Amino acid sequence: xxxxxxxxxxxxxxxxxxxxxxxxxxxxxxxxxxxxxxxxxxxxxxxxxxxxxxxxxxxxxxxxxxxxxxxxxxxxxxxxxxxxxxxxxxxxxxxxxxxxxxxxxxxxxxxxxxxxxxxxxxxxxxxxxxxxxxxxxxxxxxxxxxxxxxxxxxxxxxxxxxxxxxxxxxxxxxxxxxxxxxxxxxxxxxxxxxxxxxxxxxxxxxxxxxxxxxxxxxxxxxxxxxxxxxxxxxxxxxxxxxxxxxxxxxxxxxxxxxxxxxxxxxxxxxxxxxxxxxxxxxxxxxxxxxxxxxxxxxxxxxxxxxxxxxxxxxxxxxxxxxxxxxxxxxxxxxxxxxxxxxxxxxxxxxxxxxxxxx
Amino acid sequence: xxxxxxxxxxxxxxxxxxxxxxxxxxxxxxxxxxxxxxxxxxxxxxxxxxxxxxxxxxxxxxxxxxxxxxxxxxxxxxxxxxxxxxxxxxxxxxxxxxxxxxxxxxxxxxxxxxxxxxxxxxxxxxxxxxxxxxxxxxxxxxxxxxxxxxxxxxxxxxxxxxxxxxxxxxxxxxxxxxxxxxxxxxxxxxxxxxxxxxxxxxxxxxxxxxxxxxxxxxxxxxxxxxxxxxxxxxxxxxxxxxxxxxxxxxxxxxxxxxxxxxxxxxxxxxxxxxxxxxxxxxxxxxxxxxxxxxxxxxxxxxxxxxxxxxxxxxxxxxxxxxxxxxxxxxxxxxxxxxxxxxxxxxxxxxxxxx
Numbered sequence: 255x256x257x258x259x260x261x262x263x264x265x266x267x268x269x270x271x272x273x274x275x276x277x278x279x280x281x282x283x284x285x286x287x288x289x290x291x292x293x294x295x296x297x298x299x300x301x302x303x304x305x306x307x308x309x310x311x312x313x314x315x316x317x318x319x320x321x322x323x324x325x326x327x328x329x330x331x332x333x334x335x336x337x338x339x340x341x342x343x344x345x346x347x348x349x350x351x352x353x354x355x356x357x358x359x360x361x362x363x364x365x366x367x368x369x370x371x372x373x374x375x376x377x378x379x380x381x382x383x384x385x386x387x388x389x390x391x392x393x394x395x396x397x398x399x400x401x402x403x404x405x406x407x408x409x410x411x412x413x414x415x416x417x418x419x420x421x422x423x424x425x426x427x428x429x430x431x432x433x434x435x436x437x438x439x440x441x442x443x444x445x446x447x448x449x450x451x452x453x454x455x456x457x458x459x460x461x462x463x464x465x466x467x468x469x470x471x472x473x474x475x476x477x478x479x480x481x482x483x484x485x486x487x488x489x490x491x492x493x494x495x496x497x498x499x500x501x502x503x504x505x506x507x508x509x510x511x512x513x514x515x516x517x518x519x520x521x522x523x524x525x526x527x528x529x530x531x532x533x534x535x536x537x538x539x540x541x542x543x544x545x546x547x548x549x550x551x552x553x554x555x556x557x558x559x560x561x562x563x564x565x566x567x568x569x570x571x572x573x574x575x576x577x578x579x580x581x582x583x584x585x586x587x588x589x590x591x592x593x594x595x596x597x598x599x600x601x602x603x604x605x606x607x608x609x610x611x612x
Numbered sequence: 613x614x615x616x617x618x619x620x621x622x623x624x625x626x627x628x629x630x631x632x633x634x635x636x637x638x639x640x641x642x643x644x645x646x647x648x649x650x651x652x653x654x655x656x657x658x659x660x661x662x663x664x665x666x667x668x669x670x671x672x673x674x675x676x677x678x679x680x681x682x683x684x685x686x687x688x689x690x691x692x693x694x695x696x697x698x699x700x701x702x703x704x705x706x707x708x709x710x711x712x713x714x715x716x717x718x719x720x721x722x723x724x725x726x727x728x729x730x731x732x733x734x735x736x737x738x739x740x741x742x743x744x745x746x747x748x749x750x751x752x753x754x755x756x757x758x759x760x761x762x763x764x765x766x767x768x769x770x771x772x773x774x775x776x777x778x779x780x781x782x783x784x785x786x787x788x789x790x791x792x793x794x795x796x797x798x799x800x801x802x803x804x805x806x807x808x809x810x811x812x813x814x815x816x817x818x819x820x821x822x823x824x825x826x827x828x829x830x831x832x833x834x835x836x837x838x839x840x841x842x843x844x845x846x847x848x849x850x851x852x853x854x855x856x857x858x859x860x861x862x863x864x865x866x867x868x869x870x871x872x873x874x875x876x877x878x879x880x881x882x883x884x885x886x887x888x889x890x891x892x893x894x895x896x897x898x899x900x901x902x903x904x905x906x907x908x909x910x911x912x913x914x915x916x917x918x919x920x921x922x923x924x925x926x927x928x929x930x931x932x933x934x935x936x937x938x939x940x941x942x943x944x945x946x947x948x949x950x951x952x953x954x955x956x957x958x959x960x961x962x963x964x965x966x
Binding site (some may be wrong): 283285286287291307308316317318337388389390396418458465466479496497499500501502503506507515517528531532533537538541584585587589590591594607 | 676677678681682683685687695704708709712760763767769770771788817852853855857858859860861864865877879882885886888890913916917919921922963
């Protein structure tokens with residue numbers, strides 16, 4: 255596919271152009287914290303910062319969104335489905351974010367029910383990925399079979415070159431159309447990438463892949479699913495839960511956690527049905543009418559999250575629901591580390607002599 | 613605010629139960645963090661408390677392979693205390709775990725910094741746990757290090773360990789390179805303006821009283837907020853509240869949040885709906901701030917754990933400043949037997965109840 259070279263100024267102009275025609279979400283800084291959020295000027299985009307705390311998922315799965323609008327005033331209530339509108343561009347998606355989109359696609363788009371909200375947003379979102387500028391200690395993407403330069407799933411991929419310019423790679427037809435459109439606009443600083451820029455980009459990708467090697471040595475998925483198969487009633491979960499404060503940080507910052515609650519609200523004759531993020535770490539998550547709760551304590555709730563990431567999803571979809579972004583590792587107020595859970599499960603699997611290759 | 617309110621406080625509420633009147637002065641002192649004897653002495657202290665049956669559980673920290681992130685640990689027997697650790701990365705405020713032991717038959721030891729100890733005292737003052745059920749193992753805290761600041765100082769290299777000196781820290785990377793940076797450049801934000809690093813109440817204390825770091829930065833920022841017009845202030849907080857993901861980590865770590873059923877978890881009525889809009893974001897943040905004001909110990913654990921960097925300390929400290937100015941009460945958690953002026957009443961109050 256086509257390779258281009260774009261200067262920082264050229265990229266700035268491209269973002270400015272985009273702002274007129276789409277909702278642009280990109281990494282930006284807020285009070286010293288990097289987040290993915292809507293931007294309204296190109297100057298807000300911060301591509302050199304750390305992995306944004308708020309994950310990419312909010313672009314295709316917002317924290318709350320209206321599903322139905324109702325008018326209860328007449329004799330017969332009027333109900334109207336609300337469809338997301340407009341075009342979106344998400345800029346600076348990291349490889350872990352791309353992997354997360356692929357997981358979310360399986361949940362929302364595979365099988366008998368295709369989620370219309372998600373489908374609409376996904377179809378109208380152009381994804382511009384970014385090769386990770388660095389690899390943190392909390393990153394463990396390599397454990398899941400991809401690395402910090404892997405642009406699979408993106409329409410376009412940016413790689414920051416040592417000189418400050420970006421290598422821009424077209425990965426899909428939609429990405430190609432976007433580049434053609436930008437060329438037609440005559441963006442200064444957007445040129446064909448010569449052999450030199452191409453090899454500089456390959457060198458940069460190789461460099462960050464080498465950085466990620468370090469985590470590959472420390473974290474492995476081998477035996478994790480099998481180990482967990484036999485650990486459901488292990489006292490380990492109670493020990494881990496003792497420390498868990500049952501907040502929503504790990505799930506809300508997780509790029510693949512996708513549970514939601516459906517609620518309604520009414521004011522006068524106008525009513526709305528909406529959905530909003532929910533988390534299995536909250537006691538209300540499984541609370542039933544009448545007060546029964548099948549997950550009454552933190553032990554069951556934390557265990558559910560970890561099993562969903564490292565076992566349940568594998569049994570259903572054949573892959574992990576964790577992509578190794580490290581957000582939960584870095585932000586857990588009490589330092590609960592999913593990599594240690596993986597190591598524990600792997601050790602159990604080895605101890606049981608379960609075949610991990612079969 | 614009327615003069616009457618100012619002169620009405622502090623009021624004597626109902627008499628405090630006897631268990632709150634335990635002596636505040638520690639009887640024993642151990643070596644300070646940084647002293648080569650410190651960790652051994654702390655482990656010995658915890659070991660013997662468990663071995664001699666003075667406590668049945670100790671809440672402290674345990675070493676992990678990631679030396680920047682020790683984990684909170686619960687020690688039930690003397691043999692387990694071999695990997696108990698206390699260093700400058702014990703950021704987590706452990707006082708809140710005492711609530712899990714409300715019905716525990718036995719005494720609990722807690723290894724606490726100045727800020728954590730205020731939380732323990734506040735829980736005692738709020739009648740959540742009796743004083744005699746808690747063995748307070750206090751540490752005069754030289755300040756805690758923010759792992760994110762160390763990692764960012766090390767750049768692309770991975771940090772293997774950090775050796776802290778009195779004024780600077782040495783960062784050793786996995787590759788074996790060493791670099792020295794000023795201690796203040798890697799301390800957590802809350803420690804940079806900590807005025808009370810010493811446990812106000814303890815049964816045993818490690819180290820001599822620390823001076824703390826007298827920075828007026830937070831109060832300068834508050835003064836700046838006070839000078840704003842209400843529209844500007846509204847815009848300021850809107851910008852921050854907008855980011856709130858409502859993970860409730862601030863509430864869950866807060867020693868002043870001890871309700872058995874939080875208003876935000878109630879479903880009938882559903883006071884705080886899940887919908888993300890300005891009204892809900894404000895309702896959550898402001899309700900919580902007002903609810904804890906007068907009992908907020910200023911530990912700033914909420915500010916530390918907030919994943920999206922909402923400057924919660926500004927809101928909490930502003931409310932604390934107002935409570936202090938109006939009622940002349942001590943910082944919550946610094947004195948046993950003190951009730952917050954906002955949670956007590958007196959029939960002789962200068963203001964009428966009508």
